[in-house]
Amino acid sequence: MADIDNDKVQDLEIGIVGSGSMGAGMTLLFSEHGSKIGCYDYDGEAVKQVMEEAKKDSSVDESLVHGFTSLQKLVDAFPKSNSDSDSDNRRVFVLSLPHGKPVDGILDELLPLLEKGDIIVDGGNEWWEETERRQRKTKEKGVEWVGMGVSGGYQAARHGPSMSPGCSPEAWEYLKPYLEKWSAKAPNGEPCVLRIGPGGAGHYVKMIHNGIEHAHLSILCEIRSLLKHQLGYSNDEISSVFESWWKEGPLRGNFLVGIGYKGLKFKDGGGIHDEEGIVEGMEDKVTQDVDKSEGTGTWSTKEIAERHVAAPAIAASHQLRIISADKFERLKVAKNLDIPQPSEAKEKKLDKKAKDELLKTIHSAVYGAVLSAFVQGLHIITRASKDQKWDIQLSDCLKIWRAGCIIQSDAISEFLLPKVEKFGPNEPLNLLRDVPEVAQELAKTYDSLKKVCMIALETDSVAPALSASLEYLKAVGGKNLPTDFEEMELDYFGHHNYDLKRKPEKGHEKGNYHTEFSRTPGV
Missing domain, CATH: 3.40.50.720 (NAD(P)-binding Rossmann-like Domain)
Structure with missing residues (x-):
């Protein structure tokens, strides 16, 4: 030496x-x-x-x-x-x-x-x-x-x-x-x-890469838990399901799905021996955000708020990690709340043919949530690039994510890249607004995502990233949102003004109208 x-x-x-x-x-x-x-x-x-x-x-x-x-x-x-x-x-x-x-x-x-x-x-x-x-x-x-x-x-x-x-x-x-x-x-x-x-463009893109990664990690851990605890699949069976997704279909070549099926096969490792898989012996806590050894999830969530971009799946995944980090505190809170814990789903009793159909639905739901996280992350990068005058080409992001990274997802890259390459670095790009094929692809997964979230809701399962993905589609695809009532109250107490439905205004400038509401005494 x-x-x-x-x-x-x-x-x-x-x-x-x-x-x-x-x-x-x-x-x-x-x-x-x-x-x-x-x-x-x-x-x-x-x-x-x-x-x-x-x-x-x-x-x-x-x-x-x-x-x-x-x-x-x-x-x-x-x-x-x-x-x-x-x-x-x-x-x-x-x-x-x-x-x-x-x-x-x-x-x-x-x-x-x-x-x-x-x-x-x-x-x-x-x-x-x-x-x-x-x-x-x-x-x-x-x-x-x-x-x-x-x-x-x-x-x-x-x-x-x-x-x-x-x-x-x-x-x-x-x-x-x-x-x-x-x-x-x-x-x-x-x-x-x-x-x-x-400037900081390179580190920024890696930061948002990690935000997307955290969303994907949460989506997969939530769906694995649903398959295991609510639908009765063994870890070996889930491994086979993930392997089939990794080999073909819209999640083909997804890195996290790939290491997921491989990891579930391990019976021994790091002080654990369990015939059901070493995952069963691992504590259910993620500490990297709370102990500050990993900053990118926190920074990504901060950017979502400060850039005013909707990315609820990324934010929800971060919140789940934070909640998970202190098991002792969580157990005390659970004792105080005393709410129902996750239970078996009625779908567990389905016959093989019906279960196979349900797996197709779950596959579609996971794909929709994973693709949605990409869309959300790319939107943040677009906004930051415009704000900072970095001229980031979104197609370059997708190109460097084709191998060697945690969010590698071959089928999704092959789908998105040709559509994004058409846009220059200075063109405002909202994939759901400017690329109808992406919106249409997500729309195909909506019913599946809704079905999976209904199972999670009925069984009291924890599924924040999956639920946030569904709510994201409902909100960005909603022709009328419940925020008209919020506008009324904002104008009532804060003179924030509003616009009129009969005279819609483009953009997000302050409204042109105000009502001087009669206040109730004591309010």
Whole structure:
């Protein structure tokens, strides 16, 4: 194994800062493709672990992997020539760190060691405004800061992720050959990486990717619970159902459906042995949002509110995760509420033919909810791109999501991409308004989604994302909403004004009419 902080190394191509699971995966991936890598971490044991993995990995040339516990020595291990006249020999550093203070800490330590033309790529999840703040800071020294979303988890980091860099065109041109080599590849061989736009655009798209991901996760956990506890399917049977969905039909190639059917087959793992599957021994709590190790769901929900975009499935999935996070608190609340717990559905007693028909209905409902989450997420990106003048091309988002990412869904990509490609980056795009085929496709799933939500309602099952998906379709497809009464009350107490049904107005400007209501005494 090579020595750590070797002063003789002077020909690095890439420096990886952070040797956790993601950083380690990228170190091995980049070196597998022939790049000479320096992996840095203040924890020497973490660096040694990466170097040991490189030694054991038959697809990696361990001589290309060098470890560092000194940032200064990492910087010094690059070729010495780095000047304005040597733009083809920039030093590139890829950060794989938790968001927030750890990134600022490394930036403060690293920036004084760099020179004009060097590039720092933040490959973690980060709030887009923090990315733009750091870009302004590094620009003063002529250093490029690239905010790059990296999707697919630690396994994709090792074998090829989907990536969404937000940066200047010049930084993209320099990084493009590397990123295209390292990225996941779509079925047609195209790299799943594109310059998404300037500034914080790359991290923004990854953030909303994760919002869509959270909606999909919730939809699938809700439907698995319904199949298991209300309809009486075993985990092995549900695994077979998910496998059939993954192999063909509108959910073909959906990553989460795919790992769902595989995960349900595991009987042993991580301290659990259960013939029904290890999922039965796992606590029903998701803590990543509450413990702040995962910020993207919270940020996505914040963006829904601040951009004034309807994305109820994404918001509902976030709320379910928050409710789930503290099991002890939840059990106390459940005792106080003392409401009915989920029960068996009458449909459990159906014969095989009827159950097969019901499964088709469930398949359609899940597809509708998953597709709806895509529509909601893309709408948020459209609004943000317009607000921030990022010129994000929605078709580019769909292209980089074709492989290497958590929301990969082959059939849905094949359906959406040709329809979205027709629109330019500056065209306002609401898929349900501007692409009738998408609205029509969702309409086909409406009755199925309604049926599944009725089963959940009748059995007291928890199904917030599925229900939110149905309510979303009902609301955006509603010719008349109950909000006329809300308008009346808003005008009554707040003089908020209203418009007239007989004289409809385009847009969302304040209404032209007001009634001076007679107040009831004491109100």
